Amino acid sequence: MNNNIIILPIIIPMITAVLLIFFNKQEKVQKYLSAVSSVINIGISVFLVHYVHTNGIISLEVGDWKAPFGIVLVADMYAILLVLTANIIVFACLLFSYKIVDYHRSKFFYYSGVMFLLTGVSGAFLTGDLFNLFVFYEVMLMSSYFLIVHGNSKPQLRETIKYILVNVISSALFVISVAFLYAVTGTLNMADLSLRVAELGSSGIIAAISIMYLIVFGLKGAIFPLFFWMPGSYQAPPAAVTALFGALLTKVGVYSITRVFTLIFLQDIAFTHTFIAWLAVLTIIFGVIGAISFSDIKQIVIYNILTGVGVILFGVSTMTKSGLEGSVYYMIHDMIIKGLLFLLVGIVFSITGTTNLEKFSGLIKKYPTLGWMFFIAALALAGIPPLSGFIGKLKIVQGGFEQGEFVLAFAVLLSSLLVLYSVMKIFINGFWGEEKIPQVLETSQVKSLYVPAAFLLALSLFYGLGTEFISSYIKQAEQVLLSPDLYIEAVLKE
Amino acid sequence: MKKTGLKTNDLILQTITKIVLFIVIIFSFHLFFAGHNAPGGGFIGGLITSGAIVLLLIAFDVKTVKSILPINYVKVAAFGLLIAILSGIGSFLFGVPFLSHTHGHVHIPLLGDTHLATAVIFDLGVYFVVVGVTMTIIQTIGETE
Numbered sequence: 001m002n003n004n005i006i007i008l009p010i011i012i013p014m015i016t017a018v019l020l021i022f023f024n025k026q027e028k029v030q031k032y033l034s035a036v037s038s039v040i041n042i043g044i045s046v047f048l049v050h051y052v053h054t055n056g057i058i059s060l061e062v063g064d065w066k067a068p069f070g071i072v073l074v075a076d077m078y079a080i081l082l083v084l085t086a087n088i089i090v091f092a093c094l095l096f097s098y099k100i101v102d103y104h105r106s107k108f109f110y111y112s113g114v115m116f117l118l119t120g121v122s123g124a125f126l127t128g129d130l131f132n133l134f135v136f137y138e139v140m141l142m143s144s145y146f147l148i149v150h151g152n153s154k155p156q157l158r159e160t161i162k163y164i165l166v167n168v169i170s171s172a173l174f175v176i177s178v179a180f181l182y183a184v185t186g187t188l189n190m191a192d193l194s195l196r197v198a199e200l201g202s203s204g205i206i207a208a209i210s211i212m213y214l215i216v217f218g219l220k221g222a223i224f225p226l227f228f229w230m231p232g233s234y235q236a237p238p239a240a241v242t243a244l245f246g247a248l249l250t251k252v253g254v255y256s257i258t259r260v261f262t263l264i265f266l267q268d269i270a271f272t273h274t275f276i277a278w279l280a281v282l283t284i285i286f287g288v289i290g291a292i293s294f295s296d297i298k299q300i301v302i303y304n305i306l307t308g309v310g311v312i313l314f315g316v317s318t319m320t321k322s323g324l325e326g327s328v329y330y331m332i333h334d335m336i337i338k339g340l341l342f343l344l345v346g347i348v349f350s351i352t353g354t355t356n357l358e359k360f361s362g363l364i365k366k367y368p369t370l371g372w373m374f375f376i377a378a379l380a381l382a383g384i385p386p387l388s389g390f391i392g393k394l395k396i397v398q399g400g401f402e403q404g405e406f407v408l409a410f411a412v413l414l415s416s417l418l419v420l421y422s423v424m425k426i427f428i429n430g431f432w433g434e435e436k437i438p439q440v441l442e443t444s445q446v447k448s449l450y451v452p453a454a455f456l457l458a459l460s461l462f463y464g465l466g467t468e469f470i471s472s473y474i475k476q477a478e479q480v481l482l483s484p485d486l487y488i489e490a491v492l493k494e
Numbered sequence: 495m496k497k498t499g500l501k502t503n504d505l506i507l508q509t510i511t512k513i514v515l516f517i518v519i520i521f522s523f524h525l526f527f528a529g530h531n532a533p534g535g536g537f538i539g540g541l542i543t544s545g546a547i548v549l550l551l552i553a554f555d556v557k558t559v560k561s562i563l564p565i566n567y568v569k570v571a572a573f574g575l576l577i578a579i580l581s582g583i584g585s586f587l588f589g590v591p592f593l594s595h596t597h598g599h600v601h602i603p604l605l606g607d608t609h610l611a612t613a614v615i616f617d618l619g620v621y622f623v624v625v626g627v628t629m630t631i632i633q634t635i636g637e638t639e
Binding site: 003004007011014015018019021022060061062063064 | 568569571572575576579582583585586590591592593594595
């Protein structure tokens with residue numbers, strides 16, 4: 001059987017990125033080429049979601065080498081849903097970039113960088129091999145180094161140095177963790193690892209390695225004691241890039257934690273998963289503290305990423321049917337909504353020239369569309385019932401209660417209130433009140449910026465209102481997470 | 495280096511470079527083709543080729559080397575990447591998984607029975623990427639003031 005179609009979401013952005021290097025002087029070619037390839041990619045991802053939905057997990061043995069020996073790419077429902085979401089976010093961010101990024105920057109390979117970032121992200125979601133995961137992490141991180149410094153302003157340079165330093169250290173830790181696990185088990189294929197770790201039973205060394213993986217992926221995904229690099233690094237680059245980072249990069253870390261702790265390290269759940277649960281709740285607490293303490297709208301949204309990561313991880317740590325289902329729901333919602341919020345922040349910035357709440361107010365009179373879009377996005381972020389954030393958080397809290405973790409589950413619930421407060425603060429101080437705008441952009445100029453944001457908002461609305469329609473896909477994703485046998489069988493085909 | 499205004503005379507360096515350059519490049523080709531059965535391959539081959547060009551840069555100056563080799567190294571890297579990807583995609587045509595490679599014995603008139611593998615095409619891509627990236631780094635740093 002030939003499942004070459006799995007490689008397409010990785011290979012198409014890669015080819016596009018290479019072709020864009022050849023056409024770096026022609027701005028038109030860059031825009032059309034990247035848009036077309038992005039649309040094709042969305043089409044393929046939708047087809048793959050449908051295909052996996054009907055045929056179950058599919059895997060591709062790259063280079064025709066049998067499973068534990070070669071590299072496998074595995075498309076289970078969770079991975080392929082995330083690939084689809086990532087492609088949609090990239091499409092929206094590309095549309096936004098066309099208006100924001102000028103020729104001077106785009107001729108220095110901006111769109112190639114975005115496409116390589118997408119290559120890394122899709123690869124990290126689809127791979128079934130631990131070292132291959134590392135390689136795709138590096139593809140993703142290298143492009144993110146490039147995108148974060150692209151434009152050459154002073155704060156960008158400063159934050160890039162910090163960002164690279166942290167990520168180089170975490171990558172080295174990743175390699176060390178892979179080496180340890182390889183020394184103990186002798187394999188790198190995730191499905192095979194799962195079997196061998198299960199054979200070893202609960203030994204101390206496996207527990208230690210699992211915590212090392214938690215630290216590594218926690219550094220990438222910004223969980224509680226390891227998030228210190230994020231607020232500064234995400235503040236520096238322009239809005240379109242921050243939207244890509246906020247929606248994709250941390251989520252890859254969270255996805256990796258989910259994958260590793262639902263597939264491989266299952267021997268000592270009482271220790272590892274309780275540990276994750278506590279870290280998740282602390283992440284949430286620090287996230288909301290940051291979000292309510294700042295009066296800079298970009299910082300508020302950045303700290304809300306932390307809260308989102310914490311909520312997803314708490315769902316994973318419960319290891320119950322509803323908890324995992326909720327974390328899948330919340331993951332996709334969080335990617336869309338963070339992309340949307342950063343785009344809205346970008347629009348506000350290009351109107352007012354500042355992101356400081358104390359410097360502007362009363363935007364809603366001149367820009368009512370923007371105001372109400374922000375209002376709906378804020379409600380969706382907090383998880384108000386008909387909107388997209390609701391069902392995920394409901395299921396996660398339900399999972400927490402099923403496990404008897406009442407205190408932690410209540411902390412997750414209470415965090416919603418503070419998240420709502422933090423974004424409503426933006427709405428009340430920035431959009432209401434008397435009109436005070438440092439600089440004014442013509443409404444016609446802003447209108448074209450609304451398109452990508454409106455696209456993501458519509459998607460988020462559909463995700464919230466069409467839960468009925470989506471739930472069968474999510475259930476399938478959750479099944480694989482809950483019973484790793486399905487995954488192992490699909491890969492090793494015994 | 496102290497600026498004296500006088501042009502330094504590096505006749506010996508330049509003459510030796512002209513001879514050594516070819517030996518280095520041939521050695522890098524040798525390593526490139528040896529990769530399948532002996533130590534070597536696209537990566538080290540590419541590094542040594544760029545080492546040869548760096549030797550040119552040391553013996554002459556950036557402008558001269560640019561007029562000898564009018565190459566845009568960024569495009570060389572992109573071209574290599576394209577070759578590597580296409581060598582993987584070629585497997586689509588034969589209905590086998592991505593990056594499947596094949597090999598066979600082919601009778602070539604002058605060389606006789608030769609063992610050819612499609613993995614060399616992938617390696618050629620790696621070679622170009624390494625040359626392109628190394629030279630881009632060195633030239634960019636060399637040209638900035």
